[in-house]
Amino acid sequence: MTWPDTGVSAALRQTFAAELDPQFDRGWVDAFAAVPRHVFVPRYYAQSDNRSWRSVTLGDPGYMETIYSNQALTTQLDEHGIPTSSSSEPALMLEMLDALDARQGDTVFELGTGTGYNTALLSHRLGDDNVTSLDVDPSLVEAAAFRLEKAGYRPFVTTGDGARGWPQRSPYTRIIATAALRAVPAPFLDQAAPGAIIVAPIGYGVLRATVTAPGHATGRFLPTPAHFMPRRTQGAAPAFDAVRSVEPADTKVAPTDILDRLRFPLSIALPGHSSCSWRDDDGELTAVGLWTEDGSTATAHVSGAVRQIGPRRPWDVVEDLAIFENVPPRDDFHVTITPSRQTVWYNAPDGPSWELPGGDGP
Template sequence: MTTHTEERAAQLRAALADTLEARGQLTDPTWRKVFQTVPRHSFVPELWTLAADELRHVTSTDARWLDLVYTDDALATQLTDGVATSSSTAPGLMFTMLQALDVADSHRVLEVATGTGYNAALLSERLGSHQVVTVEVDPVLARLAGSRLRRCGYTPLVIAGDGRDGHPARAPYDRLIATCGFSAIPAAWLEQVRPAGMIVCPLGWGTVRLVVSDRGRAEGRFLPHGSYFMAVRDTGTTGTPAHPGRPSATSGRLTGLDLATIAEDDAFRFVLSLAAPETASAAERGDDGRTTAVELWSADGSWARAEGGTVCQAGPRLLWDAVEAAHELYVEHDRPGRERFGVTVTAEGQYIWLDSPSHPVPYCPGAV
C-alpha cells in the first residue's frame, strides 16, 4: 500500500478520534493512542454499503473506500446468501465497550466473535498479543482475521469455534468481551472468568456490563447507549430468522398501541428486545412517512402483524402479547432508559431486573 494511502489513513484516524472524543465515546488517552495506532483499513479491505435499497461492493481500489472505513459506522464485511453475516463495529460503540471493559496491563482477555480481527488488534495493542484470545465461529473469517493480524504485527490466539463455549484451555480470564448479539449469557463464561472479573456483552438492543462473583454468579447493569449487533450464529447460518410468510393467524383482535412507538422509539424497542428475544421486525410506512403496519417474526415460526388497529398473530409465541406487556411496563415505569435495567446470571439461567435485582421484570424470559 502506498505511503500516500497510509498518510491519508493516519489523518482520517486522527480526525475520527477527535470526533469520538468530542462525543464522549473515546475519553481514555490510552485507548485514543491505541485507536490512532491500529489501522482499521488493514482489517476492512472490502465492504458493502446500502444505497438506493441495493448493496454495493466497495474495495480498496475504490476512491470512496478509505473515507468509508474511517467513519463512525458499522461496515458490512461479509455476505451470506445476500445477508450480512459479519461486520466491523462502529468505532464509537467499540470504544464505549472497550472502555467499559476496564482492562489493566496484566489482564487476560477473551473476545467472542473475531470478525475482521480489528477489535482483537486493538486489544493486542493495548495489552500485548499474548494476553488476548479471540474465538470466531466462521473458520474462513478466523483464517482471514489471523492473517490480517499477523500482517499488522499482532499474534493473539485465534480460535475457530463456538464462542458460546468460550475457550477453557486458556482460562481463567480477567475480562470477556463479545461483539455479536446474545439473548442470554452462556453459563460457560461464568466458569472461565475470574471472580471479580468482568463481562461486557451485547444483550438484546443494549450492552450489559457484568461483574463475576466467586459463587458462579454475575450481575450488572446495561450501559446507557444503544447497541445493535448481528446475532450469535452457528457455522454456515446467517443468524437472522427467516420470515415465515403470513401463516394462518390463531388470533385476530384489536390493539390500541401506537405503531410509531413500536417502530421508532429506541428506548421502547430495547425493552421489547428483552421481552421478545430473537425476534426480527419490519415497519411499513405510507407516502406521508407515517408507520402503517408493524410485523414481527422469529425462527420458531412465531409471527405477528399489526395494521389499522388490528393485530393477527400465530405460532408458539404470541409476539404481539409480548409487545403489549413490554409497553405496559415501559409506560408504568416512566419510559425507563437502558441504564435502569440489569441482569443477574447464574448457572441455572438469567433474569432481567429494573432498578435493582430485587425487582425482576416479569415479562422477560427467565424472570423469577
C-alpha cells in the first residue's frame, strides 16, 4: 500500500478533484482532493471483452490513472464472478454527498461501507465521531477499518444489516445509503433527527428526502441516473421455457424501451425486477426478457409479440408506462412517506403514482 502519497498519486488526485463538477459544494471537492482513493481500492477487477475478470493492483499499468478517474470500480466478486461490492463513480458520490448537505455538527449514518472510501470522505469533512457506517459483509468491514486507520480516520464502522440502521448511535441528522434499496427502510425514519435528510438509491435513481415529522418524509429524485449494486436475493429463475408455449399478444411499447427510455420508471413500478436481452449473429437486438422474484416472466420480441406468465404480469406494468412518450426526467418523480406507505408520484400528487414495497431493506 502506498501511503503517504507518491508524487504520482498526489498529482493525479489533485487533477482528478479539480475535474469534478465545480457546481457542487467546495468542501466535498476538497475532501476528494485530500482522501487517497488508492488506499481504499488497492485492487479492482476489470472486465475484458470476453467478459472474464482480471485483477488490477498497484504496479499494474494504468492502475493509479484509473483510480484517479471518474470510474466505478468493481472491488469484490462472488464465486460466480458477479460483482458484490464496488467503489462508486466519484462524480455520483460527489452529487450524493452534495445532496446530503452535511456540515460540521451533523451526525451521519451510512449503509454500505464497502471499501470505506465514502466513509473516509464523510470523516474528513465531519469528524470521526459523527460518522457511523455499516456493511453486511464482515470481510469488507475489516478491510475498510484497516484502510481508514491507515489513512488517518477512525469513524465507527461495524458489520450488520444497514437497513436496520444502528439505533445505539442515533438520532442521525443525515442518512446515506450506497447500495440500491427498494424503499426507505423504516428504521431510517425511526433513527432520524427532526428535519434529517436521507439520500438513498431506489431503483435506478437516487432519492433525496427530508424528514418532516416522526415517520414522515417528502422528497424527490435527483436528476442523475444511478445504477447501484442490486439487492442480493434468492428469487425464482425466469420461466423462459414455460413462457414459450403461451399465446403471444401484441405490444405497442418497443421492447428496447425497458432497457433505456423506461428503465427508471420500470424500476419504480416493478421493484427488484431483472431483465435480459437476446441478439442475433450481427449483434442486433431481437428480444428482451423481464422477470420478478416470484418467477413471473415476460418476453417481448422486436416484432411486437409478447408472451407472459405469472401473477405479476410484468409486461402489463410496462404497458402502463406507455404514458411516458419521452425519457421522463427523474426529478419529476416525488416521494411521500408516511408510517404506513411510501408513494412515488409523477409531476403532481394526483398524477400517476406507484407504491414502494413497505419500508424493506436493500
